[in-house]
Amino acid sequence: MAERRVVVTxxxxxxxxxxxxxVTAVAxxxxxxxxxxxxxxxxxxxxxxxxxxxxxxxxxxxxxxAEGDGADAALDGLAELLANG
Amino acid sequence: xxxxRGTGVGRGVAAGRVVRxxxxxxxxxxxxxxxxxxxxxxxxxxxxEVASQLRALARPGTEAAAILEAQALxxxxxxxxxxxxxxxxxxxxxxxxxxxxxxxxxxxLSEAGGYLAARVADLQDIGRRAAAVxxxxxxxxxxxxxxxxxxxxxxxxPADMAVLDDHVLALITAEGGPTSHAAILARxxxxxxxxxxxxxxxxxxxxxxxxDAARGLxxxxxxxxxxxxxxxxxxxxxxxxxxxxxxxANIGSPEDIAAALEAGAEGVGLMRTEFCDSYAEVFxxxxxxxxxxxxxxxxxxxxxxxxxxxREPNPALGMRGVxxxxxxxxxxxxxxxxxxxxxxxxxxxxxxxxxxxxxxDEAAWFARRAASHGLPTAGVMIEVPxxxxxxxEVLSHVxxxxxxxxxxxxxxxxxxxxxxxxxxLQDPEHPAVLHLIAQVCxxxxxxxxxxxxxxxxxxxxRLACLLVGLGVTSLSMAPGAIAEVREELLRYTLDxxxxxxxxxxx
Numbered sequence: 001m002a003e004r005r006v007v008v009t010x011x012x013x014x015x016x017x018x019x020x021x022x023v024t025a026v027a028x029x030x031x032x033x034x035x036x037x038x039x040x041x042x043x044x045x046x047x048x049x050x051x052x053x054x055x056x057x058x059x060x061x062x063x064x065x066a067e068g069d070g071a072d073a074a075l076d077g078l079a080e081l082l083a084n085g
Numbered sequence: 086x087x088x089x090r091g092t093g094v095g096r097g098v099a100a101g102r103v104v105r106x107x108x109x110x111x112x113x114x115x116x117x118x119x120x121x122x123x124x125x126x127x128x129x130x131x132x133x134e135v136a137s138q139l140r141a142l143a144r145p146g147t148e149a150a151a152i153l154e155a156q157a158l159x160x161x162x163x164x165x166x167x168x169x170x171x172x173x174x175x176x177x178x179x180x181x182x183x184x185x186x187x188x189x190x191x192x193x194l195s196e197a198g199g200y201l202a203a204r205v206a207d208l209q210d211i212g213r214r215a216a217a218v219x220x221x222x223x224x225x226x227x228x229x230x231x232x233x234x235x236x237x238x239x240x241x242x243p244a245d246m247a248v249l250d251d252h253v254l255a256l257i258t259a260e261g262g263p264t265s266h267a268a269i270l271a272r273x274x275x276x277x278x279x280x281x282x283x284x285x286x287x288x289x290x291x292x293x294x295x296x297d298a299a300r301g302l303x304x305x306x307x308x309x310x311x312x313x314x315x316x317x318x319x320x321x322x323x324x325x326x327x328x329x330x331x332x333x334a335n336i337g338s339p340e341d342i343a344a345a346l347e348a349g350a351e352g353v354g355l356m357r358t359e360f361c362d363s364y365a366e367v368f369x370x371x372x373x374x375x376x377x378x379x380x381x382x383x384x385x386x387x388x389x390x391x392x393x394x395x396r397e398p399n400p401a402l403g404m405r406g407v408x409x410x411x412x413x414x415x416x417x418x419x420x421x422x423x424x425x426x427x428x429x430x431x432x433x434x435x436x437x438x439x440x441x442x443x444x445x446d447e448a449a450w451f452a453r454r455a456a457s458h459g460l461p462t463a464g465v466m467i468e469v470p471x472x473x474x475x476x477x478e479v480l481s482h483v484x485x486x487x488x489x490x491x492x493x494x495x496x497x498x499x500x501x502x503x504x505x506x507x508x509x510l511q512d513p514e515h516p517a518v519l520h521l522i523a524q525v526c527x528x529x530x531x532x533x534x535x536x537x538x539x540x541x542x543x544x545x546x547r548l549a550c551l552l553v554g555l556g557v558t559s560l561s562m563a564p565g566a567i568a569e570v571r572e573e574l575l576r577y578t579l580d581x582x583x584x585x586x587x588x589x590x591x
Contacts, residue, residue, distance in 0.1 A: 009505040017151040020158055047164035048155065049190055055201060059509040084505070 002071035004064045004079040014056035014082070022081055023048040029066075029074035036063040045078075091257070091282025093301035094268045096572050099235070099255040099277050100295040100307040103288045104228050106238035106245065109213050112220045118178035128169050128179035131218040135211055136160040142244050149246055152269075156244070159204075160211045165190065180219035187212045206265060210242035235296060237288050241267040249274070255296035257303055259285045279303050299572065319349025322560070322571055324553065328579040331559035332567050333375070335539060339363045342370045344564035349571075352433075354487065354561020355379055355539035364424050368431035375434045377487065377537075377561070379466065380420055382406050382440035401492075401501065406441020406466075407451060414454070421458040428460070436462040438487055442479065443469040449482040466539075468492035473521035476528035483534070487561070488525055490540030494518050513542035519555065519589055526556030537561060546573030553579070554586030 010018040014035075026033050026045045033045040035054065038061055043050035045064070056062055062082070064075050118124050136157040143150035159165065165186055172182035191205045217224050227245060233252045238245070240260035246267065253276060261267045261280035271278035277298035279285075285303070288294060295308040322332035333354035334345035338361045345353070352374035356367055358381055368376055383405060397403035410417040421437065428435035439451040442465040455463035465472065465479060468489035472479050480486055490513045495502045497517050500510035512518070522538075529536035537559035542548045544566035550573060552560065560570060577585075 007506045009508065011508060016155055020151065020155040023158055044164060047162045048158040049162045050164055052204060053190075053193060053201065057509075059506070 001065060001067050002075050004075045005061055006064065006079040006082045007061050008056050008058060008082050009084065010082075011058050013058050013060070014054065014062075015052055018082075019048055019051050022078065023051055025078055025081055029070070029078070031066045031068045031071055031074055033064060033066040033074070033078065036065070038062075087305050089257075089279075089282050089284045089287075089303040091279040091285070091301055091303065092262055092268075093298040094263065094271045094278040094280060095276070095298040096569060097255075097275070097277035098295065098297045098299070098308075100293065101233050101235040101254040103237050103257075103290055103292045103294055104230050104234040105288070105290050106228065106236060106241070107225060108239055109224065110217075110222060112216055112222060115178055115180055115220075118173075118176065118181075121174060121176075124173045124177070124179045124182070125170055127219055128173055128182055129166065131179060131183060131215040132160050132166060132169070132211075134218045135214040138214060139244055142248055152246075153244065156207045156211065159207060160215070178219075180216050183215045183219070184212050206240060206242060206261070210244060214244075235294055237285050239286060240265075255298075256280070257282055257285045257288070257294070257296060259283055299576075318568070318571060319347075320571070321349075321351055322574055324574050324577055324579045324582060326578040326580075328553075330553050330557075330574060331375075331537070332571055333377075333537075333559055333561040334564045334567065335561050336367060337361060339366050341564060342367060345567075346370065348564045348567040350564060350567055351375075353377055354537050354543075354559055357382075358420070359383065362423065364427035365430065368427055368433040368435060372432040373434075375436055377436040377438055377464070377539075378424055379438050379440055379487075380417060380424075381410065383409050401495065407439040407447045408441065408443075410439070411447065411450065417454060418458070421455060421460060425458045425460050434462070435460065436464060436485065438464040438466055438485070440466045440489070441469060441492070442466060443471045445475060445478040445482060448472075448479045452483050467525050468496070468540075470497050470521060473525050476525040477531065480525075480528050480532050480534050485535045485537070486525060486529060487537045487539050488522055488557070490518065490522075490538055490542040493521060493540070497521060513540065513548065514551075514589065516590065519551075519586075522552065522557070523555045523586070523590060529558070530556055535559060544570065546570050550574060550577050550582045551585050551589060554582030554584070 008014055034042050035045045035051060036042040037054055037056060041054060043054045045051060064078055066075055139153045139157040143153045168186040169182045172185055187208045191208045194201045195205050227248050233254050235255045236253050237257045240258050255276055256267060256271050256278035258267055258280045259282060267278060267280055277296045279296055279298060279301055282303060293307055295304040322330040331351045333352045334350035335355040336345060336353050337357045352371050353376040356376060356378045358378060424437060437455050437460050442448050448465045452463040462484045464483045464485035466489045467473050467486045494511050494513050498510045500507040502511060526536050535558045538552050538557050539561040543560040544562035546569045549560055549570045
């Protein structure tokens with residue numbers, strides 16, 4: 001199980017364009033990825049509805065998790081997306 | 086009735102003839118579901134067809150394109166598709182299954198309120214489109230009358246907004262609020278809108294209306310000059326009851342001068358000199374007005390060779406601003422000489438101010454230096470908490486203060502301005518920052534010294550009113566922001582601004 005903690009820097013939080021970019025990148029990675037908020041609520045990162053409903057705000061720290069071949073590299077890419085707004 | 090009320094978006098006013106966006110067509114009643122396989126295929130096809138329709142509407146690189154992409158992703162969201170398919174498996178037709186699944190998500194989002202609740206409209210739009218595909222009906226295209234018009238609709242989905250053309254003068258919708266797509270895109274397009282106006286649907290095609298976004302009103306008839314887009318006022322800054330607030334421009338280069346003059350700037354509240362030494366050009370452009378020159382502020386995010394030490398561990402807290410000038414007084418002297426020479430040949434009132442003052446000694450030193458060069462009006466930037474907290478002492482040595490809210494916020498919250506991860510802490514409305522501003526204003530009032538603001542906070546129309554309520558006497562901002570601040574100030578009396586300020590300090 002690969003894990004990354006990252007702070008979301010997008011000014012609108014994980015909504016609108018940043019959410020779409022993120023979910024599209026998760027789909028490209030081809031692995032199941034989950035996104036967990038500080039309070040433990042978790043979303044399937046392949047679902048934009050689940051991600052948007054999680055309501056992650058600018059400055060929130062989230063935990064990314066993935067399993068399988070290439071999970072580490074995939075999470076590195078996703079973490080960078082979130083950290084760079 | 087002659088006026089309709091709703092939520093205004095923007096400050097503009099526009100008049101024109103109504104074009105009604107037709108309500109979506111009534112679909113024929115659902116037929117009996119076919120086999121589970123057939124309904125599964127239809128459901129999957131309908132959702133991916135909706136995603137394609139939405140993507141086809143996007144003009145690449147526009148704000149609308151990003152919103153449409155997010156909506157298209159929702160239509161084919163794996164979690165949504167799973168839900169739809171399991172409802173089909175239990176015997177529902179494709180159309181019914183899609184509507185039920187979307188309603189389930191919509192329920193969750195609307196309970197969350199705010200931004201999430203506004204996404205309900207996205208889901209409803211997906212539902213309408215998917216239902217039309219299932220029923221084999223095409224949705225009518227958006228009207229394109231070929232002349233300027235005011236668009237009136239029950240609500241506007243992202244897809245509708247994406248195809249609006251340049252002829253739209255204003256928007257009126259029956260549904261929607263400040264975080265709806267219509268609001269976001271109206272602001273982006275710079276057109277006035279009145280949303281959540283229930284009576285909008287009583288308006289008919291061809292009817293002449295005036296949309297007054299500032300007041301959230303739709304008036305029947307034309308109540309504005311016939312040219313689309315009103316010319317902005319350039320009157321001096323005033324509250325509703327006539328209290329004067331100088332509205333000035335921040336200038337970083339001679340190119341900013343034209344925009345400042347066009348916006349009716351009452352002088353320059355901040356002339357940055359790190360990359361601009363065209364003093365004469367700026368002074369000549371504002372005869373009779375005040376031009377406030379900030380002497381070199383080297384260090385931190387503005388490294389200048391010769392004045393900055395590149396090896397500091399914390400440049401923002403380092404040898405910068407007035408400290409750097411004190412360590413290199415010949416640099417300050419050369420600059421003050423040049424400013425004085427340029428001032429001699431102009432009728433602008435040239436004021437000079439020192440950046441990053443943290444101690445009253447520095448204020449006193451700077452004032453003496455400026456006076457020795459024949460520059461009688463010297464002041465300080467207040468952007469360090471220590472200067473704000475000892476404002477009386479600091480102001481007693483100089484003629485004015487200008488509050489740099491950007492750095493003041495950074496230092497007060499101990500959060501680096503340059504880090505994107507800390508952007509949420511750069512909040513000039515944080516009570517701590519407002520208390521410091523209030524303290525500086527109180528010192529200014531007691532000593533009869535003007536206190537201005539030249540940070541980003543001054544350019545925010547609502548914050549600007551709050552600052553005036555705290556006692557700020559001038560606001561300096563990017564030229565493009567002046568018009569909106571001017572209009573917003575006119576909406577409130579000084580007492581109302583003071584009440585706003587009091588309630589945020591409590």
